Amino acid sequence: MSPSGAELLRQIKNRIEQVDPSVVREQMSNGAVIVDVRETEEFAAGYIPGAKHVPRGYLESRIEGVVPDRSQHLVLYCASGNRSAYAARTLIEDLGYERVESMVGGITLWKDRGYPVEVPRTLTAEQRERYSRHLLLGEVGLEGQRKLLDARVLLLGAGGLGSPNALYLAAAGVGTLGIVDSDEVDLSNLQRQVIHNSERIGTAKVDSAEQAIMALNPDVKVEKHAVRLGADNIIEILPQYDIVVDGLDNFPTRYLLNDASVRLRIPVVSAAILGFEGQLSVFKPYEGPCYRCLFPVPPPAELAPSCGANGVLGVLPGTMGLLQATEVIKLILGEGEPLIGRLLMYDALAARVTEVRVRRDPNCPVCSREPSEIEDDELGVFPDYEAFCAGAH
Ligand SMILES: [Zn+2]
Numbered sequence: 001m002s003p004s005g006a007e008l009l010r011q012i013k014n015r016i017e018q019v020d021p022s023v024v025r026e027q028m029s030n031g032a033v034i035v036d037v038r039e040t041e042e043f044a045a046g047y048i049p050g051a052k053h054v055p056r057g058y059l060e061s062r063i064e065g066v067v068p069d070r071s072q073h074l075v076l077y078c079a080s081g082n083r084s085a086y087a088a089r090t091l092i093e094d095l096g097y098e099r100v101e102s103m104v105g106g107i108t109l110w111k112d113r114g115y116p117v118e119v120p121r122t123l124t125a126e127q128r129e130r131y132s133r134h135l136l137l138g139e140v141g142l143e144g145q146r147k148l149l150d151a152r153v154l155l156l157g158a159g160g161l162g163s164p165n166a167l168y169l170a171a172a173g174v175g176t177l178g179i180v181d182s183d184e185v186d187l188s189n190l191q192r193q194v195i196h197n198s199e200r201i202g203t204a205k206v207d208s209a210e211q212a213i214m215a216l217n218p219d220v221k222v223e224k225h226a227v228r229l230g231a232d233n234i235i236e237i238l239p240q241y242d243i244v245v246d247g248l249d250n251f252p253t254r255y256l257l258n259d260a261s262v263r264l265r266i267p268v269v270s271a272a273i274l275g276f277e278g279q280l281s282v283f284k285p286y287e288g289p290c291y292r293c294l295f296p297v298p299p300p301a302e303l304a305p306s307c308g309a310n311g312v313l314g315v316l317p318g319t320m321g322l323l324q325a326t327e328v329i330k331l332i333l334g335e336g337e338p339l340i341g342r343l344l345m346y347d348a349l350a351a352r353v354t355e356v357r358v359r360r361d362p363n364c365p366v367c368s369r370e371p372s373e374i375e376d377d378e379l380g381v382f383p384d385y386e387a388f389c390a391g392a393h
Contacts, residue, residue, distance in 0.1 A: 009082060016088045017101040021110045024075050024103050032073040035066070036107075037087045042079065044142075046117040048110060051077075056087050063091065070097050077103035077110070121146065127219065131173055139335045145173060149219065151332045154178040154241035156229060156257065158209040160317030161247030161271050161324065163195035168325045170213040170220045174332070177213065178223040178241055181205040192314040229253055231380055234260045243328055246270040247321070251298045256380025258283065258291035262367050263374040269327045269339075271320040276313050276348040278320035281339055281358070282327050285367060288340035293361040298382065316348055 003011065019027070028034060034051040036043055043053045054062050056078070067074060074097060076084040084102040091097040103110070111117055123131065123145065134140040140148075151174050155162045158181040166177060183205050185196040200208040206224035213222050223240075227233055230253075238244065238260055246268050248254050254270075261268045267284040270291065283290050323344070330336040345354045362368055366378075 009085065012089050013085050013102075016085060016092065018081070018085070018104045019075060019101045020104050021113055021115060024077075024110075025115065027073065027075055027101075030073075032075050033067055035063075035074055035076045035087075036078075037076050037084050038078050038107075044120060044122050046107070046111075046119045048077065048107065049116055049118040056083050059087055059090055060095065063095065063097075067097075070095075071099070072097075074100045075103055076100065078106045080106040080108055082106075127173075130217070130219075134172070140333060144333045144335075147332050147334075148173045148329070149175040151243070152176040152178065152241045153328055153332075154180065154238065154244045155247065156180050156244060156253075157247035157249070158193070158195060158205040159183075159189065159247060159249070160192040160273065160312065161321040162209070162245070163193045164318050164321030165245050165247065165325045165328070166195050166209055166213060167216065168322060169328060170217045172325075172329060173217065173219055174328075175219065176221045176223060176241075178225060178237070179206050179209055180225040180227065180229050180237065181209075182226055182228045192312065192317050194318070229257070231256060231376075234379070235264075235376075238264050238266055241266065243331055244268045245324055245328060247317075247324075252380060252382040254291060255298075255382045259366050259374065259379040259381075261285060262290050263371045263379070265371060267331060269324045269331070271324045273312055273316050273320050275311055276316065278316055278346040278348070280320055280323050280327070280344040280346070281342065282331070284331075284338070284340045285371075289358050289360040290364060290367040292366050293364045294343065294358050296361070296364075313348055319346065319348070 024034070028050065034048055036047050036051045036053045037056040037059065039055055047053065052066050054066055074091065076087050078084040081102060081104050084106065088100045088102040091100045123142065128135065131145050134145050135142060153169060153174050153176070155165055155177060158166060158179050162179070162181070166179065169177060185200050185203050185205055185208050187201055189196060190198065195212045196205065196208045204226055206226045210222040210224060213220050225237055234256060244257070244261060244266055246254065246257060248257065257268065261283065262285045265285045267282060269282050271278060271280045282288070327339055330338050341358055343356050343358050360367065366374060
C-alpha cells in the first residue's frame with residue numbers, strides 16, 4: 001500500500017539531512033550555496049540574502065544552470081521546510097548531488113529568529129502588466145526590466161534616428177532618457193521624425209519629444225538639454241549617462257563625441273544615414289575600435305552629409321534607429337552579442353545587409369592611449385568646419 005502524504009514526508013525527512021537556521025548561517029560563511037525553492041511571488045516578498053532562486057517546479061530543468069558542480073554543498077529552504085525536503089530528495093536521488101540539506105522550519109523560522117531577509121524591489125501591478133511581454137523572456141525577466149528602469153540613456157538629437165530610439169526605449173521602460181537638441185520642430189522634419197507631429201511645429205524638439213514620451217510611458221523621466229553639443233558642455237553632460245545614442249548629423253561633433261566618450265569610457269551606439277543607405281556600430285571604449293580607428297580622417301567634404309540638406313528616405317532612420325535601440329537594450333541587459341568591432345551596412349534599395357569586421361588601430365590618436373592622457377584641448381580636433389564644407393563647392 002502506498003504511504004499517505006504525511007507518511008511519505010516523514011520518510012523523506014528521515015532520509016535527508018535537515019539543518020537548523022543557526023547552522024545554515026555558519027554554513028553560508030563556509031561557502032554553502034543557499035537555494036530558495038519557493039514560487040516566484042513568495043521569493044519576491046523576501047528571501048535570505050545571497051540565496052539563489054530555483055522554484056521547485058523547475059528544479060530538474062534549472063538547477064544545473066545555477067549550480068553545475070554536483071559536489072557543491074547546497075542548503076535548500078522553502079516557507080516551512082516541507083517542499084525543501086522533497087526538493088533535497090530529488091537532487092540527491094535523481095540528479096546525483098552529493099551534499100544537499102534542507103533547512104528546518106523554512107524562512108518562517110529564519111525570520112522568527114530575527115535573521116536578515118532581503119526584499120527585492122518589485123514592480124507595481126501596472127508595471128507588471130505594461131512589461132508583461134518582457135517578463136516572459138528569460139533574457140529580460142524581472143531582473144532585466146529593473147535594469148532597464150534603472151538605466152540612463154542619452155540621445156544626441158531628437159530627429160530621424162532619435163525619434164524611433166526615444167519612442168521604443170521609452171516603451172521598453174528605459175527609466176531615464178536624456179535628450180540633447182537645440183532645434184525646433186519644422187514641417188520638413190515630419191517625413192521621418194515621428195516623435196513630433198503637425199501640431200507641434202515650432203515647438204522645441206526636446207519639449208515635443210518629452211510630450212510624446214510622457215503620453216507613451218509615465219515611468220520614463222526625460223532630461224532635456226536644449227543646447228548644441230559642444231566642447232563647452234560635453235564633459236559635463238556625458239558622465240550623467242550609461243550609454244550614448246549617436247544620431248548626430250555632422251562630423252566635427254561626431255569626432256568630439258568619440259574623443260570624449262573614450263576618455264569617459266562611455267559606450268556609444270552610433271548610426272548614420274544618407275540617401276538609401278545606413279551604417280551602424282557600437283563603440284565601446286577599449287573593448288573595440290573607436291570612431292577614429294575606423295575613420296581616421298573625415299570623408300571628402302562633397303560626401304559629408306552635414307554640409308547641406310541631403311535627401312533621405314523617410315523610413316530609413318526608422319530602420320537604423322530601431323537597430324540602434326536594440327543594441328542599447330542589449331548593452332543594458334548584458335545579453336546577446338553587441339555590435340562591437342563590427343560595422344553593419346544596410347542598403348535599402350538592394351534590401352541587403354553587409355557586415356564588416358573592424359579593428360582597433362594600435363596607432364589611433366585617441367584610444368591607443370590611457371583615458372587620463374587625453375587632454376581637454378585634444379577633444380574633437382577636426383579641420384576648421386566652415387573651411388571643410390567650403391571645400392565641397
Ligand atoms: Zn581608436
